Amino acid sequence: MPSPTEPTELLATWEAGLAAGPVRRAVLLHALTGAEDGGRLEVPVGRRDRELFSLRRTLFGERLNGRVTCLDCETEQEFGFDVGNVLGGAMDEPAEVLAHSGDWAIRLRLPTSGDLLAAAAAGPEGARRELVTRCTIEAKHRGQPSSVDDLPAAAQTAMADSLAEADSAADVRLTMPCVECGRTTSATVDIVSYLWAELDAWARAVMLEVHLLASAYGWAEPEVLALSPTRRRFYLELVGHG
Structure with missing residues (x-):
C-alpha cells in the first residue's frame, strides 16, 4: 500500500472520513498504519490506539498540544503531551x-x-x-x-x-493542577479526535495549495501533489500566496 505520508492516501482517508462518525474514522485512520483489512476490526482498541499514536508521530511529530477546562472555575489552559509517553511502555494485552x-x-x-x-x-x-x-x-x-x-x-x-x-492505551489520561484555583483536572488524550483534527487541518491547507497552483499554472491535482512541500511553498511564493 502507499506510504501513509503520501498526500494522495491521506487525502483519500480524509475524504472518506468527512461524513463518518468517530469509530469509523478510527478504522479509516488505522488503515494508514498498514493494518490488514481482514483483521483490522479484530484489533483491541488499546493496540489500535498505540498504532495511531505512532502514526501521529510520523505525520505530525512527537508533541501533541491540547486544551482542558477546569470543572470548578472554568479556566481554560493548554497542555502538552509527548507521544512517547504511550509508545515507551510495554504493551500489556491479556487474553482475558x-x-x-x-x-x-x-x-x-x-x-x-x-x-x-x-x-x-x-x-x-x-x-x-x-x-x-x-x-x-x-x-x-x-x-x-x-x-x-x-x-x-x-x-x-x-x-x-x-x-x-x-488496556491503559485505550484510555489515555493526564492530570494537572488548574493555574487559577489549583483543582486537579483530568484531560483525556483521545488520539482519534486529535489525529483527525490535525489531518482535517492539513487536508484543507493542501487543497487550498492545489487550488492556487492549479489556477496559476494549469496543473492537475496529481501534478501539484507530486511536488514536495518545499517546492509547493516555493511556487506559492512565486505567485504571491506564500
Missing part, C-alpha cells in the same frame, strides 16, 4: 480480563474496533448492552452462570474499570 463486583464474577475480553462499530450501530439506547454482550465471555452470580442481561449497574462499572486497567 477478570472483573468482580459483590457476588458477581465476570470473564471478559478486550473490546475491538468491530465491537465499537456494532455498539455505535445499536444506537444510544442499545450501545452499552451491545458492548457488554460482545465482550463478556462468562458471567457468574454466586458461582452460577448468569445472563449478561442480569448484570447490575455496579457490576458493569466494575467491568469497565477492569478493562481500562488492563
Whole structure:
C-alpha cells in the first residue's frame, strides 16, 4: 500500500472520513498504519490506539498540544503531551480480563474496533448492552452462570474499570493542577479526535495549495501533489500566496 505520508492516501482517508462518525474514522485512520483489512476490526482498541499514536508521530511529530477546562472555575489552559509517553511502555494485552463486583464474577475480553462499530450501530439506547454482550465471555452470580442481561449497574462499572486497567492505551489520561484555583483536572488524550483534527487541518491547507497552483499554472491535482512541500511553498511564493 502507499506510504501513509503520501498526500494522495491521506487525502483519500480524509475524504472518506468527512461524513463518518468517530469509530469509523478510527478504522479509516488505522488503515494508514498498514493494518490488514481482514483483521483490522479484530484489533483491541488499546493496540489500535498505540498504532495511531505512532502514526501521529510520523505525520505530525512527537508533541501533541491540547486544551482542558477546569470543572470548578472554568479556566481554560493548554497542555502538552509527548507521544512517547504511550509508545515507551510495554504493551500489556491479556487474553482475558477478570472483573468482580459483590457476588458477581465476570470473564471478559478486550473490546475491538468491530465491537465499537456494532455498539455505535445499536444506537444510544442499545450501545452499552451491545458492548457488554460482545465482550463478556462468562458471567457468574454466586458461582452460577448468569445472563449478561442480569448484570447490575455496579457490576458493569466494575467491568469497565477492569478493562481500562488492563488496556491503559485505550484510555489515555493526564492530570494537572488548574493555574487559577489549583483543582486537579483530568484531560483525556483521545488520539482519534486529535489525529483527525490535525489531518482535517492539513487536508484543507493542501487543497487550498492545489487550488492556487492549479489556477496559476494549469496543473492537475496529481501534478501539484507530486511536488514536495518545499517546492509547493516555493511556487506559492512565486505567485504571491506564500
